[in-house]
Amino acid sequence: MPSSIHHVCEPPYAYALDEYRLNVRLKVRRRGAATCQALYADRYDSPGTELPILMERVGSDRHSDYYEAILPALKRKVRYLFLVQMNDGDSYWVGERGTFAQRELAGSFQFPYVCREEIPRVPDWAHEAVFYQIFPDRFHNGDSNINPGDVQPWDAVEKPTPLSRYGGDLQGVIDRLDYLVELGVNAVYLNPIFVSPSNHKYDTTDYYTIDAAFGDLDTFKQLVKQAHERGIRVVLDAVFNHSGDQLFAFQDVMEKGEQSSYRDWYYIDAYPVVQEPVPNYETFGNGIATMPKLNTSNREVTQYLLDVAEYWIREAGIDGWRLDVANEVDRRFWQLLRERVKGIDDQQLLVGEFMHDASPWLHGDQFDGVMNYLFREAALDFFARQNIGAETFTELLTSLQMRYTDQAYSAMMQLLGSHDTERFLTACLNGGRGWNSQETALARMRLAVCLQMTMPGMPVVYYGDEVGMEGRNDPDCRRPMIWDEEKRDAATYELFQSMIALRKKYVSLTRGTMRFVFADEATNAFGFLRQTDSEVAYVIINNGTHPYAVPAPPLKDRLHACAMIDGLTGDRYTLTACGQWESADGAVPTAVPF
Ligand code: ARE
Structure with missing residues (x-):
């Protein structure tokens, strides 16, 4: 059945792997095809010169099989078409005009030129990266002199509230770098660290200054330096979708209203600007007054934020950015960010925060990869909730992988949990047919970690998962790190450690x-x-x-x-x-x- 065959000449169905190789992907009704061939030629060569390549079936999801072939593109200009031999005896030609029984009707797809600029490229180190995510207020208090006034005891029995503070800081991260080395991770992703009134710091007051409760520029430079000395890269959180309401620009708008020269930095509905009872301007989420949305179509705003991104790379030597609420910011902005950041160093990593499908952002012109929450969702179903079996789970994983280029998939943050979600262990305790024992839940999480550490992409350990920390949704998933040996689950820690070591030992597991x-x-x-x-x-x-x-x-x-x-x-x-x-x-x- 022709309609059950799909290909378009754009990522992830057709994209360059490098200067002289194209990957072409074909989606065919599950178990529908006996063989698939790709026929390719230089675009300027005469008709009939096409060479055939047998395509490999690389995976299947619920309704489709996926086939791939790597086409040589020695002159960079390729035309190609497919010949699909169906199991029922029919065969079809697939080209830019559609799917036909006759070759002449199908035409050929044209990959006009392998433009260097359009080859999806991710930092080479992404292949080997194993990340550790740190929520700074909750990891380790290394300098009690800079505690904010109202800190909770580290081992308080009360659960964190949206407002609690525990005094974790950058010196605390420095003090624990050897712990990270021992665990085996080689990259750290820090939640926001710039000046802001909240504990999470997603409402930025000053993009150029480290929050005083976390340290200062020198402490941060020390952190990067000492991390680098240990082979650990450092990625920061960039909140560019919105600023905090204390940022100078928004304060100016609040004060001067329509007369403010920053009025076009935000989406203001009416003047004077009010924050209560409901803000009369666009915000992050559902009317969160402290997070006014930035207007990234304004060139000044764009320049301002790109300068911030550049500053921290040059000044402190960070290795990349995780971009907050990436799906709500215009793509042109992300393209400009990529140009600026990669222009400084093409080994800088750019990871977008997406809780859903991210295909349009991963063609190679915006992000290297994204936080792969859809992987977490599938893993919850299979390991924690146990409401799907092995077949459905592998179908879901295949469908995820097939919606992205190979390059993008190798730079996905493969996470089981984060500062925004219930911890994986807690989901395992609650999952399946009711409440599970601690041992059963730990076993399920460890098995999920075995997969996470052996599949493509960049595994991320959310701080504390490796010692069996629990926590429901934000803010409970942000409890202070457990350092007390007696309260840490030693077997879980050893499993994380040995799986990370295994990943690093075998090149097949990373590349x-x-x-x-x-x-x-x-x-x-x-x-x-x-x-x-x-x-x-x-x-x-x-x-x-x-x-x-x-x-x-x-x-x-x-x-x-x-x-x-x-x-x-x-x-x-x-x-x-x-x-x-x-x-x-x-x-x-x-x-x-x-
Ligand atoms: C605070 C409280 C929460 C409370 C919330 C609502 O802590 O308990 O539920 O307010 O009023 C930051 C802080 C949060 C804070 C929030 C608002 O870290 O603690 O919550 O600011 O002040 C969507 C977005 C996604 C976003 C999540 C949170 O698509 O981008 O919501 N994630 C980033 C960061 C957050 C951060 C912000 C954005 C804001 O990672 O930490 O929050 O800068 C479904 C939807 C998703 C939705 C998701 C989660 O899957 O489809 O779109 O994600 O649920 O809600």
Whole structure:
């Protein structure tokens, strides 16, 4: 059925991998095709010179199979079309004019030129990055001299309120850098640190100054320097969708009304400007008066914010930005930000905050990647709530991966929780068929971490998850970090540590392709391969309650001469003549439930 075949000549269906290679992706009705071929030629070569490439089926979601081929683009100008042989015997040609039984009717897609500027590029270090997210007021108090007046005791029994403060600061982060090294992470994402009246600092008063409760410019420079010395990169939170109501520009508008030269920096509905009972200007969220929305279509505002982004890169040497409320700011602004930031250093990372699909922002001209909340949602369903099985889960993951370019997917922040969400462990305690024991919940979270640390993208550890911290939605998910050894879950910490080490040890886990190999609904286990030219990692996630004997390797020929090492136990296996894995004493590899 022709309508069940989809391709458009734009990302993520057609994009450059580098100067001379194009990735083309084709979506076909699930189990509909026997084979798919891509036929390609230089655009200026005569008709009939197209060369065929057999496409690889790279994954499936509920209703579709995805096929890919890498087309050489030696002269950078490529035309291509597809030939799909359906299982029912029909075959179709797919080109820019549509899907037809006759080749002449289909025409060819044209990738006019691999423009250097349009090749999606992400910082190389993103492939190896393992992030740790820190909410500064809650991580560690390293300098009690700068405590704000009203701090709570670090181990107070009361839960945090939207207004509580605990005295965490930048010196506290510096003091704990060795802890981060020991855990194994190599990048830190800090929630906002600039002057602001709140504990979370998403209502910026001064974009150029560190909040006095956190430290000063020198402390922050020290933090970056000492982090870099330990191989840890530092990414800051940029709140450019809105400012705080104390920012000089908004204060000026409040004071001078229509006469203010900053009146066009915001979206003001009427004068005089009032904040109560409801603000008469646009804000973040639903009328949050302290967060007036910035008008980023105003050139002055754009320049102002781009200068801020540049300042912290040059002055303090940060490694990138996480951009708050990225989906509500115009795309032209993000393009300009990218140009400015990457113009300073193309290894700067730009990650947008998106709680939903981010496809239009990830074509390579705006963000490198985004906070992948949709991954978290799928992981909650499978591991915590247990309301979907292995098959649905792998379909969801495939569908997520297929909506982005490979480059963007490698720069996704793969998170299980954040300062805005319930902690993953708490979701596991509440999930499934009722309240679970602490042990069961911890086991589910650890299994999710095994996936997070072996899949593509940049895993993010939300501070405290690694010691079994709990917390419901904001503000409860922002409890002070547990440093007391007796209250930390040692087994969970060790699991995080060993999974991070495993990721860093095998290049296939950071740079390999990802292909699901099986998803077994009955046992609730699934497996996937991460593959580079030199190495294959075969990951089995067993979310069932029984041991799962690892099935015969799917790539028998290529793996024939190879040994398999169990990443978690270190046990070695070789392939027997009948294609099974076996250890020296005859044991079969087994994925044991946690
Ligand atoms: C405060 C209180 C909350 C209270 C809220 C509402 O702490 O308990 O519920 O006010 O009045 C920052 C602070 C928050 C603060 C908020 C407002 O960190 O603590 O909340 O300011 O003062 C949407 C946006 C997404 C945004 C989330 C929060 O799309 O961009 O809402 N996330 C960023 C940051 C936040 C930050 C802000 C934005 C503001 O990461 O920390 O909040 O700068 C569904 C929707 C999403 C929605 C999501 C969460 O999924 O589809 O669009 O995200 O729910 O609500």
